[in-house]
Amino acid sequence: xxxxxxxxxVLTAIVFLRLTLPPGxxxxxYFENPLAFEKHLxxxxxxxxxxxxxxxxLLVYPHPLLFYYGYxxxxxxxxxxxxVILSILVxxxxxxxxxxxxxxxxxxxxxxxxxxTVISMYSNIIKPPAxxxxxxxxxxxxxxxxxxIIFLRVKRPDLKRPFKTPFVPLVPILGALxxxxxxxxxxxxxxxxxxxxxxxxxxxxxxxxxxxxxxRKQQSQDSVEI
Numbered sequence: 001x002x003x004x005x006x007x008x009x010v011l012t013a014i015v016f017l018r019l020t021l022p023p024g025x026x027x028x029x030y031f032e033n034p035l036a037f038e039k040h041l042x043x044x045x046x047x048x049x050x051x052x053x054x055x056x057x058l059l060v061y062p063h064p065l066l067f068y069y070g071y072x073x074x075x076x077x078x079x080x081x082x083x084v085i086l087s088i089l090v091x092x093x094x095x096x097x098x099x100x101x102x103x104x105x106x107x108x109x110x111x112x113x114x115x116x117t118v119i120s121m122y123s124n125i126i127k128p129p130a131x132x133x134x135x136x137x138x139x140x141x142x143x144x145x146x147x148x149i150i151f152l153r154v155k156r157p158d159l160k161r162p163f164k165t166p167f168v169p170l171v172p173i174l175g176a177l178x179x180x181x182x183x184x185x186x187x188x189x190x191x192x193x194x195x196x197x198x199x200x201x202x203x204x205x206x207x208x209x210x211x212x213x214x215x216r217k218q219q220s221q222d223s224v225e226i
Contacts, residue, residue, distance in 0.1 A: 033124070033128045033132050035047060035124045038076075042079060045079070047074070049123075051074060051124060051132055052091060053086065053090065058138060059142060062135075069134055097112065107147065110147070113144075115145055142179060143175075149172045
């Protein structure tokens with residue numbers, strides 16, 4: 001029921017965005033993003049999932065960085081591609097973990113849901129942007145990634161880490177600040193998308209999370225026993 005409710009809220013937000021936001025000022029060119037001209041939905045979904053895996057890879061290992069990710073830079077792949085299958089499994093695992101920790105008001109739940117919500121707008125599944133993928137699409141989404149890094153380094157210092165982010169918490173804090181500076185220069189329609197998606201998240205938090213909080217239930221039981 002939780003997943004169904006979240007899906008309905010997200011779909012409502014998507015419909016609202018498409019009905020209220022003005023259309024683009026110029027037509028999309030084929031070399032910018034061939035998926036904008038692709039009528040085969042499954043191909044768009046599979047290539048979109050491939051792109052989402054690329055975003056995760058850029059967050060962990062940002063190399064190589066390119067100025068262009070349009071035509072002939074990201075392959076058009078099918079659902080049976082092993083990288084697409086891996087991407088689907090990874091994102092499902094992240095979403096399930098975030099939902100399971102949502103009732104506990106876990107900081108990692110917020111970080112993961114923030115990342116998935118923002119980056120989903122650039123997945124090429126709903127509306128392909130100018131560029132199959134782009135580092136600029138990660139500016140806001142990486143804020144959730146920075147929060148997750150700080151939390152794990154502070155709360156779970158015992159975890160084995162093949163790769164460690166240097167100068168923690170300085171680097172994640174600077175990353176979060178740079179994200180905010182980038183957000184300041186965004187146009188109005190982007191801010192409208194951000195406000196609407198944040199409103200959706202706040203709605204879920206206040207009308208579901210607070211009522212089903214395990215901590216709140218425990219505190220209520222303790223007060224009754226006293």
